[in-house]
Amino acid sequence: MRRTHRGLTVVALLLGMFLAAMEMTVVSTAMPSVVGELGGLALYAWAFAAYMLTATVSVPIYGKLADLKGRKVVMLFGLALFVASSIACGMARSMEALVAARALQGLGAGAIQPVTLTIAGDLFEPEERARIQGVFGAVWGLAGLVGPLLGGAIVHLASWRWVFWLNVPFGLGSALVLALVYHERPERHAHRLDVAGAALLSIAVVSALLAVRSPATGLLALPLGAVALAAFLAVERRAPEPLLPLDLFRDRVIAVSSAANALLGAAMLGMVTFVPLWVQSVLGGTPTQAGSAIAPMAVGWPICSALSGRLLPRTGYRALVRAGMGLTAVAAGALALLLRPGVPLLVPQALAFAYGAGMGLASTPLVIAVQASVPWNRRGVATATTMFFRTIGGTLSVGVLGGVLAHALASGGADGALVSRLLGPERASIDAGVLAPLAGALQGAMGRIFAAVAVIAGAAFAVGLRFPRLALAARTPERAGAPPAPDRP
Structure with missing residues (x-):
C-alpha cells in the first residue's frame, strides 16, 4: 500500500x-x-x-x-x-x-x-x-x-x-x-449505529423549536416532542452503543458538568447570534462592526483557558468553575442592562471579552473533572457527552430566542418586511419617521432576548455553585480495571 x-x-x-x-x-x-x-x-x-x-x-x-x-x-x-x-x-x-x-x-x-x-x-x-x-x-x-x-x-x-x-x-x-x-490501513471495527436515537433526539429538539413559533404549532409540537423525548430515553437505555450513555449521569460530577455545559452553550450562542443583529439593526452598524462586537470573545476564551489550566493545581476545580460562571453571568447581565441605542461599540466588545474569559475559566476545569471521574476506557465518551450537551443547549437557545424575537416584534406591531429592510442597504432610504419606531421595536425585542440570556447565564452560575468538592487526585484510574473511588459529597 x-x-x-x-x-x-x-x-x-x-x-x-x-x-x-x-x-x-x-x-x-x-x-x-x-x-x-x-x-x-x-x-x-x-x-x-x-x-x-x-x-x-x-x-x-x-x-x-x-x-x-x-x-x-x-x-x-x-x-x-x-x-x-x-x-x-x-x-x-x-x-x-x-x-x-x-x-x-x-x-x-x-x-x-x-x-x-x-x-x-x-x-x-x-x-x-x-x-x-x-x-x-x-x-x-x-x-x-x-x-x-x-x-x-x-x-x-x-x-x-x-x-x-x-x-x-x-x-x-x-x-x-x-x-x-x-x-x-484497511482496519475495521464493528459498531452498532444508534440511528433511532439520533432520529428521536432530532424530532424532540425540532419539536421544541417549533413550539415557540406560535400557539398553534405549540399545541402539536409540544406533545410530539414529549413523546419523542420519552422514546429517545427508552431507546438509549437499551441501545448497545447509545448516542447518550445514560449511566454516566449517576456520577454527580458528570451530571452537574453536563447541565452547566448546556447552559453555558445556551448563553454563548445567544450572545454570538444576536449581538451582531443588534449592532446592525439598532446601532445601524456595518457588518464589519457587527463582527468586531463579538470577536473579542475568541480572545478572552483561550487566554483564560490557559490561565485556568495553570491555576487549577492551586485552586482546585470548584473555585475556577464558580469564578468562570460568575464572570459569564455578570457579563450577560451587563449586556442586558447596557446594550441601548447610542452605546459605543466598545461596550459590547469589552463584554464579549469578559464573556469569553468566563467561558475559558470554567470550561477547562469542567472537562478535566469529567475526565478524572471515569475510567480510562470511558474518558472519550464522557468528554463527548458533556460537549454534546453544550451544543444541544446552544441549539435550543438559538431557536427559542429566535421565537422570542419573532413574537416580540409581532406583538409590538412591527411590520416584518420593513424590519428586514432595516437590515439591508435600503435602510438609508427609510423615512426617519418610520425608522425610529422600527429601531425601537427591535430594541425592545432584543432587550427581551438579552434579558433571557442573562437569566440563562445566571442559571449556569447557580448550577456551578452545586459543583461537588473534588480533589485533584480523586478518581483518576488509568485503565478500565481500576477500582472505583468512593462517592463524593
Whole structure:
C-alpha cells in the first residue's frame, strides 16, 4: 500500500476543520444582511439551529462509520456534502431554502470534526498526539477569532453569498489533497449505529423549536416532542452503543458538568447570534462592526483557558468553575442592562471579552473533572457527552430566542418586511419617521432576548455553585480495571 504523506495530510485536515469551525461565527455577522435581502426575520435563528442540530446528532454516527467503512471515505463524503450545501446556501432565494441548505451543511460538518481528529490520532504516535491536538485546538480558536471579522468584511466588500461560496475552493482543495496523499490501513471495527436515537433526539429538539413559533404549532409540537423525548430515553437505555450513555449521569460530577455545559452553550450562542443583529439593526452598524462586537470573545476564551489550566493545581476545580460562571453571568447581565441605542461599540466588545474569559475559566476545569471521574476506557465518551450537551443547549437557545424575537416584534406591531429592510442597504432610504419606531421595536425585542440570556447565564452560575468538592487526585484510574473511588459529597 502507498505511504501517506503525513505533512500534506495534516494541512488538508487543518483546512477542513478551519472551514467547519469558522462556519458558525462567519455566518453570524452575515445573517442580518441575509435577512435584509431575503426577508424572513422569523426564521433568522433557524439558520443557526438547523446547522447545529444536524452537526451535533450526526457526529457520533460519523465517528462509528469511520470505524466501519474507513476514515477516508467518510471524510471525503463530509467534505463533498459541506461544499455542495455551501453552494446551495449561496444560491438561496428564500430563508426557507437557506435553512434547508444549512441543515445539509451541518450534516457535512458533522463528519469533518470527529474524523479529522481520528485521522490525526492514526497518523501520530501517543507521545506526539498532545502536540498535534494542540495545533488543531489553536486552529479552532483562530477560526473563532477570524470568523466574525471575515464575515463582516466579505459582506461589506462583496455579498453575503460569498460567505458560503468561499468554502468551495478550500473544501475542494482539502478533499483533493486527502484523496491523493492519504492512504489508510484497511482496519475495521464493528459498531452498532444508534440511528433511532439520533432520529428521536432530532424530532424532540425540532419539536421544541417549533413550539415557540406560535400557539398553534405549540399545541402539536409540544406533545410530539414529549413523546419523542420519552422514546429517545427508552431507546438509549437499551441501545448497545447509545448516542447518550445514560449511566454516566449517576456520577454527580458528570451530571452537574453536563447541565452547566448546556447552559453555558445556551448563553454563548445567544450572545454570538444576536449581538451582531443588534449592532446592525439598532446601532445601524456595518457588518464589519457587527463582527468586531463579538470577536473579542475568541480572545478572552483561550487566554483564560490557559490561565485556568495553570491555576487549577492551586485552586482546585470548584473555585475556577464558580469564578468562570460568575464572570459569564455578570457579563450577560451587563449586556442586558447596557446594550441601548447610542452605546459605543466598545461596550459590547469589552463584554464579549469578559464573556469569553468566563467561558475559558470554567470550561477547562469542567472537562478535566469529567475526565478524572471515569475510567480510562470511558474518558472519550464522557468528554463527548458533556460537549454534546453544550451544543444541544446552544441549539435550543438559538431557536427559542429566535421565537422570542419573532413574537416580540409581532406583538409590538412591527411590520416584518420593513424590519428586514432595516437590515439591508435600503435602510438609508427609510423615512426617519418610520425608522425610529422600527429601531425601537427591535430594541425592545432584543432587550427581551438579552434579558433571557442573562437569566440563562445566571442559571449556569447557580448550577456551578452545586459543583461537588473534588480533589485533584480523586478518581483518576488509568485503565478500565481500576477500582472505583468512593462517592463524593
